[in-house]
Amino acid sequence: MTLKPRFLLLTAALILVASAAAWLAFERIAAGIIEQWGVRLAETQVRYDTARLLQPLDREIALSRQLADSQVIRRWALNPTDKELETEALAEMESFRRNFQDRSYFVALLDSGAYYHNNAADEFSGQQLRYYLKPDKPADSWFYQIVAQGRDFHLNVNPDEELKVTKLWIDVLIRDGDRILGVAGTGLELDRFIRDIVRVKQPGITTLFADHNGAIQLYRDPRYIDFASIVKREGEKNTVFRMVDTEADRQHLQQAMLELARAPAVAADEGSRVISRFVKVEGREYLAGIAYLPEIDWYEITLLDLDVLMPVKSFASVLVIFAITLLAALALFNLVLNRLVLDPVSALETAMLRVRDGDLTPLELPRGKGEIGRLIGHFSNMAEAVRSHTRELEHRVAERTEALHRLASIDPLTGLHNRRGLNERLEAEISRALREQHTFGLIWIDIDLFKEINDYLGHAMGDEALAAVGRLLTASIRPYDCAARWGGDEFLVLLSPCDLDTLSSLSERIRSGVERSIELPGDNGLTVSIGACLAYPGDSLETILHRADQALYKAKAEGRNRLCVSGQHAVIN
Numbered sequence: 001m002t003l004k005p006r007f008l009l010l011t012a013a014l015i016l017v018a019s020a021a022a023w024l025a026f027e028r029i030a031a032g033i034i035e036q037w038g039v040r041l042a043e044t045q046v047r048y049d050t051a052r053l054l055q056p057l058d059r060e061i062a063l064s065r066q067l068a069d070s071q072v073i074r075r076w077a078l079n080p081t082d083k084e085l086e087t088e089a090l091a092e093m094e095s096f097r098r099n100f101q102d103r104s105y106f107v108a109l110l111d112s113g114a115y116y117h118n119n120a121a122d123e124f125s126g127q128q129l130r131y132y133l134k135p136d137k138p139a140d141s142w143f144y145q146i147v148a149q150g151r152d153f154h155l156n157v158n159p160d161e162e163l164k165v166t167k168l169w170i171d172v173l174i175r176d177g178d179r180i181l182g183v184a185g186t187g188l189e190l191d192r193f194i195r196d197i198v199r200v201k202q203p204g205i206t207t208l209f210a211d212h213n214g215a216i217q218l219y220r221d222p223r224y225i226d227f228a229s230i231v232k233r234e235g236e237k238n239t240v241f242r243m244v245d246t247e248a249d250r251q252h253l254q255q256a257m258l259e260l261a262r263a264p265a266v267a268a269d270e271g272s273r274v275i276s277r278f279v280k281v282e283g284r285e286y287l288a289g290i291a292y293l294p295e296i297d298w299y300e301i302t303l304l305d306l307d308v309l310m311p312v313k314s315f316a317s318v319l320v321i322f323a324i325t326l327l328a329a330l331a332l333f334n335l336v337l338n339r340l341v342l343d344p345v346s347a348l349e350t351a352m353l354r355v356r357d358g359d360l361t362p363l364e365l366p367r368g369k370g371e372i373g374r375l376i377g378h379f380s381n382m383a384e385a386v387r388s389h390t391r392e393l394e395h396r397v398a399e400r401t402e403a404l405h406r407l408a409s410i411d412p413l414t415g416l417h418n419r420r421g422l423n424e425r426l427e428a429e430i431s432r433a434l435r436e437q438h439t440f441g442l443i444w445i446d447i448d449l450f451k452e453i454n455d456y457l458g459h460a461m462g463d464e465a466l467a468a469v470g471r472l473l474t475a476s477i478r479p480y481d482c483a484a485r486w487g488g489d490e491f492l493v494l495l496s497p498c499d500l501d502t503l504s505s506l507s508e509r510i511r512s513g514v515e516r517s518i519e520l521p522g523d524n525g526l527t528v529s530i531g532a533c534l535a536y537p538g539d540s541l542e543t544i545l546h547r548a549d550q551a552l553y554k555a556k557a558e559g560r561n562r563l564c565v566s567g568q569h570a571v572i573n
């Protein structure tokens with residue numbers, strides 16, 4: 001596999017790993033942010049709901065306390081049969097009734113069980129003594145429980161069977177020192193409380209209030225409310241602990257409630273303390289914010305469904321931006337990698353293969369940067385050096401070949417063409433003569449009695465004589481003519497183009513030149529016999545050579561040192 005797909009795979013793997021890591025980090029960070037936010041929200045919501053509950057209750061509780069603490073009521077409660085005191089007490093109750101928000105009150109006396117009550121419609125004016133409570137009557141057991149518990153103040157959610165409404169009762173003990181004389185207070189319609197405080201419109205937020213036992217007192221669904229909680233035994237109560245799914249959550253809630261009851265406030269200016277715990281209710285996870293309301297000995301519990309309030313998908317845009325940034329960064333990385341490394345390396349490889357295969361034409365290579373640029377530079381220089389050395393080598397080979405060729409066609413003794421060299425020239429000349437339709441001349445020269453020179457003067461002198469004839473021939477002919485040593489003591493001269501006159505005069509010049517200018521040791525001179533002929537367009541090499549040879553034979557036969565020129569067929573002396 002080449003580098004490109006490898007890097008592509010690596011990049012894809014990097015994208016996957018980075019995305020997985022980013023997703024995990026995102027989930028953790030998002031969960032952390034949501035949790036922090038949820039805790040804050042829970043604290044705020046709990047304080048807000050607490051304030052909303054206490055605001056209307058505070059006044060009613062204060063008034064109920066005042067009623068229970070009233071001198072007039074207490075005096076009468078000590079002497080309930082005193083009609084005068086009863087009239088005063090009823091007047092006192094009536095004035096409190098007008099001040100209670102519910103415009104109703106109740107006063108129950110322990111000794112007699114007399115239960116006094118009037119409502120907003122002033123329905124029982126003159127008949128405020130409604131009935132007598134009985135310890136053995138279940139509907140009245142709330143009264144006897146409150147007295148038995150000796151709690152000065154108690155909130156009780158209980159249906160009023162007589163009025164057919166469910167009320168939040170504020171019960172305050174009437175005391176004379178340690179002696180309990182009865183219970184006084186007022187009631188608030190529960191529906192209004194549920195509507196205003198507990199039935200929060202915001203989806204994902206559930207608020208409930210529970211008493212010191214965890215029994216649910218206010219909840220949006222009245223079916224869960226633990227009515228007349230005070231008269232129920234442990235285990236029968238409808239508590240918040242029953243709402244949560246696990247034992248661990250139950251313990252967390254109990255611990256938190258105990259902790260809050262021990263230290264309900266954080267600091268004077270920060271209001272009530274709120275503890276947050278994650279709990280599961282019906283399989284769903286909620287963040288529970290718990291606060292203790294010492295004024296009424298209740299707990300407020302706000303359940304936040306964080307998945308509804310702050311779904312993880314609300315962070316989706318962050319994730320999308322991150323994913324796009326990641327993809328763009330990796331695409332850019334790939335692009336830069338291709339541009340800076342892979343493409344130049346691939347071009348370099350192609351160039352190397354071309355050089356390996358002997359293609360030395362100049363290379364078009366990308367410029368590249370850094371190490372890659374230097375590598376390309378080094379390769380270009382190397383390729384240029386190879387190119388230049390190869391050119392030089394080829395030049396030298398051509399030179400040597402040319403030299404060898406020359407050597408093969410040159411006679412080393414005289415420096416003239418040898419038979420092979422002349423043959424090539426003759427064949428070329430025959431073609432040219434045919435093409436251009438002209439004649440050319442051929443002169444055949446043979447040294448007379450050369451054997452005797454060798455025999456009498458020695459072989460070296462023979463060589464010298466041959467060289468001297470060669471020099472003379474070179475000096476006698478025109479630059480474009482060609483003189484050659486045909487073999488032994490025979491020479492041929494090619495004259496091109498040439499007519500009969502030129503042929504005759506040049507042949508004679510050679511013959512007389514040799515006779516006149518070449519001397520041998522002693523008194524001996526050197527002479528040559530010459531046979532010359534004209535070659536005509538269409539003549540073959542054999543024909544021409546034969547014609548010249550015939551002329552030479554004639555010159556030899558006629559006594560040597562003479563010239564025989566042959567026209568087409570005639571031989572001229």
Ligand SMILES: Nc1nc2c(ncn2[C@@H]2O[C@H](COP(=O)(O)OP(=O)(O)OP(=O)(O)O)[C@@H](O)[C@H]2O)c(=O)[nH]1
Binds near residue numbers: 448449454459
């Ligand atoms: N010194 C020398 N002698 C050579 C060379 N090549 C051939 N010869 C001799 O040249 C002589 C040629 O003699 P021939 O052609 O037979 O006859 P000639 O003596 O010239 O007599 P004619 O040709 O009849 O005049 C021979 O003796 C060869 O041995 C050479 O390179 N150097």
